[in-house]
Amino acid sequence: MSTRGAGRPTVWLLAAAAACSQEATPLPATAQVLLHVDTDAPLPGGASGSPNALFDRLRVTFIPPDPSTPCGGCTQDFALTTALLSSRLLSVGAPLPPGQAGWLAHVQMYPQAFASALGDPDPDTTVDVTASIPPLADTGVVDLTLLLSTADVGQPVGTAAAPVQPVAGTVTTSQVGSWAPAKPTPCTQSARTGEVCVPGGAFWMGTSLPVNPPHAAIAYLHPRLVTLSPFFLGATEVTVAAFRKFASPQQQWTGSMSGASSLDWCTFTATPGALDDHPINCIVWDLARGYCRSIGADLPTEAQWEYAAGGLVGSFFVWGTDLPQCGDGVWGKGGAGYFGYLVNTCTPPARPTEAPAAFVDGGHGLDKLSLDGGTIYDLAGNVSEWTLDAWDSPDGPCWGTAKVYTDPVCGDVASATYRAVRGGGWYLNGNELPAVTRTQVFGDRYSVTDGFRCARPGM
Numbered sequence: 008m009s010t011r012g013a014g015r016p017t018v019w020l021l022a023a024a025a026a027c028s029q030e031a032t033p034l035p036a037t038a039q040v041l042l043h044v045d046t047d048a049p050l051p052g053g054a055s056g057s058p059n060a061l062f063d064r065l066r067v068t069f070i071p072p073d074p075s076t077p078c079g080g081c082t083q084d085f086a087l088t089t090a091l092l093s094s095r096l097l098s099v100g101a102p103l104p105p106g107q108a109g110w111l112a113h114v115q116m117y118p119q120a121f122a123s124a125l126g127d128p129d130p131d132t133t134v135d136v137t138a139s140i141p142p143l144a145d146t147g148v149v150d151l152t153l154l155l156s157t158a159d160v161g162q163p164v165g166t167a168a169a170p171v172q173p174v175a176g177t178v179t180t181s182q183v184g185s186w187a188p189a190k191p192t193p194c195t196q197s198a199r200t201g202e203v204c205v206p207g208g209a210f211w212m213g214t215s216l217p218v219n220p221p222h223a224a225i226a227y228l229h230p231r232l233v234t235l236s237p238f239f240l241g242a243t244e245v246t247v248a249a250f251r252k253f254a255s256p257q258q259q260w261t262g263s264m265s266g267a268s269s270l271d272w273c274t275f276t277a278t279p280g281a282l283d284d285h286p287i288n289c290i291v292w293d294l295a296r297g298y299c300r301s302i303g304a305d306l307p308t309e310a311q312w313e314y315a316a317g318g319l320v321g322s323f324f325v326w327g328t329d330l331p332q333c334g335d336g337v338w339g340k341g342g343a344g345y346f347g348y349l350v351n352t353c354t355p356p357a358r359p360t361e362a363p364a365a366f367v368d369g370g371h372g373l374d375k376l377s378l379d380g381g382t383i384y385d386l387a388g389n390v391s392e393w394t395l396d397a398w399d400s401p402d403g404p405c406w407g408t409a410k411v412y413t414d415p416v417c418g419d420v421a422s423a424t425y426r427a428v429r430g431g432g433w434y435l436n437g438n439e440l441p442a443v444t445r446t447q448v449f450g451d452r453y454s455v456t457d458g459f460r461c462a463r464p465g466m
Contacts, residue, residue: 038105038143042067042112043098043178046155047186048134049209052089058189059210059320061157061232063087064119066128067099069140072109074167084126087116092183103143110140111170116155121215121230129215130161131409132230137165138173150177157186160232161409188234188413194380194465198239202304203381204465205314207237211321212313212412213401214443224447225439228401233310233412237465240307240315243366243384244286244392244458245298247274251283253298258289258453264358266344271359272455284365286390286458292426292450295393299461306395307462308416309445312429315376316386316442323441325386326373330437336374336388337364341434349434363389363433363458387440390458391432397423398447425449432456 044065049058068082083099091097103110114136117128128135134155143149151173156164165171192207213228250256259275260282261268273289274282299305307315318325326335333339333353340362341349356362364371366384374387397418399405405417417427428448431440434456448457 037102039100039102039148041098041100041148041150043152045178045181047182048157049184049189050087050089053184062116062118064117066115068113069101070111092181095178105145106142108142112138134159135163137170139170192237194237202239203242203383205238205240207235209234227443228406238462239465240462241460244460247287248283250287253301266359269345286363288390288455288458289453291453292393295459304461304463309394309396309427310415312394313442325376335372337371337433338388338431346434388431391428391430391456393459394427394429396427398425398427
């Protein structure tokens with residue numbers, strides 16, 4: 008500990024060489040605290056088959072007894088990796104004045120993807136711990152260990168007034184990657200025809216990017232850590248032929264090829280025909296859910312749908328983060344008939360029976376998720392899809408709290424007025440297709456862009 012300028016304490020932070028890109032400053036020969044950090048969270052660089060990385064940055068700040076006093080060199084940021092923690096190299100050392108009480112360590116573990124433009128952690132996605140540092144003797148090193156628990160994300164542990172107590176000693180065996188809810192979990196039941204097992208796991212749902220919703224009905228969720236049990240998801244959107252075995256919706260194809268009426272673009276026909284392999288659209292929520300329940304399933308939740316559409320890793324699309332090209336899926340096909348006022352980013356359909364598009368072997372482009380049990384198609388286009396959840400705003404009772412969400416289902420599913428629709432429909436634009444896009448829709452409304460697929464528990 009030294010001073011540089013009146014009333015301005017300076018702390019030299021010493022970290023493991025693997026933890027930072029710059030050389031560590033040698034510590035003066037005086038009393039030192041060596042803070043060892045460990046976590047149960049999955050981090051980058053895990054072995055094949057390990058859980059998805061949830062955090063990748065660490066910030067450690069030593070706070071002097073008078074927190075209003077500026078402290079030079081008291082904060083250090085690190086890149087977190089599995090190797091760094093499993094080799095027990097992550098420790099931060101600081102010389103502190105002997106006998107002085109009141110020093111604190113503020114430790115934050117967070118994903119860089121959700122940090123601010125200045126690099127500051129997003130509180131909702133941060134494991135935030137404030138710990139006390141005991142007074143030091145005149146010389147020697149005091150080893151302290153602090154465990155950052157994934158379960159504490161978004162819920163600060165300890166305060167300046169009531170800090171937690173670190174454990175004396177060093178890390179003997181790291182717990183990195185041991186958080187059980189994040190571990191990939193296979194289905195224990197057998198898949199039925201037309202469905203694929205989506206293994207359970209953990210992911211970041213929502214987004215903090217400063218994107219402007221294409222229209223007012225869209226409301227992106229704040230980033231939330233979600234864990235899911237394994238589930239089965241329909242490989243394709245429910246087709247006209249499959250739905251016909253259950254019921255006949257009120258809105259059906261008119262039989263006209265002119266496309267002048269919106270109903271010309273509905274796909275259901277009372278008798279088998281050329282539209283049988285097309286996804287059913289013009290379907291209200293009750294009928295969609297009724298069909299799924301008739302086959303022993305249900306509509307997927309918002310979390311299940313986004314997990315699959317984000318490639319199980321919280322990406323914007325199954326293929327990554329780039330906006331789609333026209334060949335990547337069925338989208339951007341407005342500009343014809345009743346929808347002639349829409350801008351056709353991609354080639355508009357020549358006739359109503361071409362949109363939405365019939366399923367083809369191999370899918371319609373890159374918007375498919377390939378898993379061990381099969382492939383799930385049309386996760387970024389063709390028809391938007393009803394989900395099980397009642398609609399809730401990002402700051403509402405369902406999604407407004409930063410915490411770990413386990414198999415979340417929002418609201419009064421049976422009687423909600425508004426529902427959440429996910430995925431991009433055939434005439435929508437590329438910026439309406441990301442997995443994080445969610446639209447508020449009246450449950451009794453039908454649309455030529457809305458269809459559905461079914462899900463059921465995997466265990």
